[in-house]
Amino acid sequence: MGRRFKLVFGISLLFLLLDSCRGSKVGVCYGRNADDLPTPDKVAQLVQLHNIKYVRMYDSNIQVLKAFANTGVELMIGVTNTDLLPFSQFQSNVDTWLKNSILPYYPATKIIYITVGAEVTEIPGNVSSLVVPAMQNVLTALKKVGLHKRIKVSSTHSLGVLSRSFPPSAGAFNSSHAFFLKPMLEFLAENQSPFMIDLYPYYAYRDSPNNVSLQYALFESSPEVIDPNTGLIYTNMFDAQIDSIYFALTALNFRTIKIMVTETGWPSKGSPKEKAATPDNAQTYNTNLIHHVINDSGTPAKPGEELDVYIFSLFNENRKPGLESERNWGLFYPDQTSVYNLDFTGKGAGNMITNANITSSNGTTWCIASSKASEMDLQNALDWACGPGNVDCSAIQPSQPCFEPDNLVSHASYAFNSYYQQNGANDVACSFGGTGVKVDKDPSYDKCLYMTAGGVNKTVASNTTAIASTSSSTQNEAFTWISNFFLVTLLSFLLIVGHF
Numbered sequence: 001m002g003r004r005f006k007l008v009f010g011i012s013l014l015f016l017l018l019d020s021c022r023g024s025k026v027g028v029c030y031g032r033n034a035d036d037l038p039t040p041d042k043v044a045q046l047v048q049l050h051n052i053k054y055v056r057m058y059d060s061n062i063q064v065l066k067a068f069a070n071t072g073v074e075l076m077i078g079v080t081n082t083d084l085l086p087f088s089q090f091q092s093n094v095d096t097w098l099k100n101s102i103l104p105y106y107p108a109t110k111i112i113y114i115t116v117g118a119e120v121t122e123i124p125g126n127v128s129s130l131v132v133p134a135m136q137n138v139l140t141a142l143k144k145v146g147l148h149k150r151i152k153v154s155s156t157h158s159l160g161v162l163s164r165s166f167p168p169s170a171g172a173f174n175s176s177h178a179f180f181l182k183p184m185l186e187f188l189a190e191n192q193s194p195f196m197i198d199l200y201p202y203y204a205y206r207d208s209p210n211n212v213s214l215q216y217a218l219f220e221s222s223p224e225v226i227d228p229n230t231g232l233i234y235t236n237m238f239d240a241q242i243d244s245i246y247f248a249l250t251a252l253n254f255r256t257i258k259i260m261v262t263e264t265g266w267p268s269k270g271s272p273k274e275k276a277a278t279p280d281n282a283q284t285y286n287t288n289l290i291h292h293v294i295n296d297s298g299t300p301a302k303p304g305e306e307l308d309v310y311i312f313s314l315f316n317e318n319r320k321p322g323l324e325s326e327r328n329w330g331l332f333y334p335d336q337t338s339v340y341n342l343d344f345t346g347k348g349a350g351n352m353i354t355n356a357n358i359t360s361s362n363g364t365t366w367c368i369a370s371s372k373a374s375e376m377d378l379q380n381a382l383d384w385a386c387g388p389g390n391v392d393c394s395a396i397q398p399s400q401p402c403f404e405p406d407n408l409v410s411h412a413s414y415a416f417n418s419y420y421q422q423n424g425a426n427d428v429a430c431s432f433g434g435t436g437v438k439v440d441k442d443p444s445y446d447k448c449l450y451m452t453a454g455g456v457n458k459t460v461a462s463n464t465t466a467i468a469s470t471s472s473s474t475q476n477e478a479f480t481w482i483s484n485f486f487l488v489t490l491l492s493f494l495l496i497v498g499h500f
Contacts, residue, residue: 024293026344027054027076027310028331029263030064034317036334040067042388043314046336047073048377049384051344051433056262056310058118060101069108076113076262076310077102079134081127084117088133094141103145111151114138115262119158119198121177128180131155135187154188156196156262159241162248168301169229171244172251185254194308197245198263201237202285205276212237214276218266219288232300238264238289243301264289265312268339270325277325283340286311286331294346336388341428364452367420367430369412370437378412381432385415392418395448402448413443414450421451
């Protein structure tokens with residue numbers, strides 16, 4: 001009996017430790033309401049190049065599911081509002097959808113969430129009443145094939161689901177939505193699914209600039225806002241909005257439901273009245289957001305709480321109606337060039353400091369491939385650089401000056417550096433999903449001359465390719481691997497002890 005207790009306790013501790021190592025995630029929303037967007041396979045390459053591990057799509061488009069197969073990118077797919085009626089009426093409709101649209105591509109395509117409906121409280125009519133029955137049917141379909149533990153079911157909401165959001169401690173759900181919110185929250189709690197919310201501090205500032213400062217909305221230094229009921233101090237609008245949801249859930253005694261932000265972001269362009277919609281502000285908001293989330297900062301009411309966030313959106317979507325800003329939330333233009341630089345790892349500032357310490361006396365730096373990167377990551381990055389990245393890769397073709405040594409690291413290094421020098425020689429241009437590293441030693445050799453920002457570097461160095469030092473991301477991966485190895489070893493030991 002004592003041994004069995006120790007075994008159960010040890011295993012429980014193990015899974016607790018594994019869960020605590022998870023950390024917060026930052027993903028990107030992939031909307032497709034636009035003309036001339038790249039094909040899904042090119043989008044999948046772009047996502048991998050920029051080290052984006054999590055993507056939200058708004059439907060279950062088969063071409064997109066195929067494109068993300070075997071990429072390792074984790075997808076959130078959606079049941080659209082137009083499908084809520086058939087999904088809520090008949091279980092057979094959902095079973096057929098799962099069989100034909102999802103199961104043929106799973107698990108090669110990693111699907112982790114299904115959203116049933118999107119911001120239904122913003123839609124006129126009685127659509128809200130269809131959501132929970134549709135969610136139940138989706139869950140039942142997943143249970144039939146044994147995937148209900150692997151794929152979580154939820155629905156997304158706008159902040160309009162609240163009747164009050166300030167001060168955060170007074171957060172409360174709109175009573176007019178109680179008829180569907182209560183059963184939905186019960187569903188989420190029972191199935192350990194997150195409450196999904198779309199948050200936009202931009203709108204709070206745009207619609208009330210006299211009451212909300214731009215700095216407060218952008219995570220920048222601003223006068224502190226104190227909640228008069230709790231004494232909690234808020235330094236940004238995002239945390240205040242999140243905590244208003246926490247307090248609204250607590251008021252209904254749903255304390256265990258996690259919150260997930262399924263949309264947030266900042267537009268880079270707007271109408272003349274939308275003066276805050278600029279590339280600089282968009283870059284500032286999203287950069288600060290990523291740092292805030294990756295560091296597991298939590299909120300004043302939930303310090304250290306993990307919070308997964310999806311940035312809206314991958315591309316500018318020119319077919320969206322409304323003000324000019326509605327068509328300019330994208331991180332990329334349809335031609336796959338960046339609207340502004342953004343480091344999805346949350347380590348951009350740290351990398352800039354490190355690179356400043358290794359820059360040569362004349363300030364020249366090059367970008368090469370990390371010898372620690374996986375072959376798949378390097379190949380994906382090389383394909384992108386020589387394709388959508390518009391790098392001239394003729395020099396690394398057979399019989400050309402940079403073909404030898406004929407290996408992936410050498411070829412990728414040449415392509416990475418060419419892209420880096422042609423795109424401002426900044427940290428983001430050397431990211432390549434964490435596979436690129438800046439160096440201050442000229443990697444040119446023999447007749448293979450590496451470009452610099454001022455043109456082609458004529459300095460000829462020895463016949464070696466500079467090898468990048470281990471990046472901080474690689475060190476973190478190694479630490480995670482070692483931690484997981486230790487925990488799995490502990491589990492094996494506990495199982496052996498339990499056997500005896």
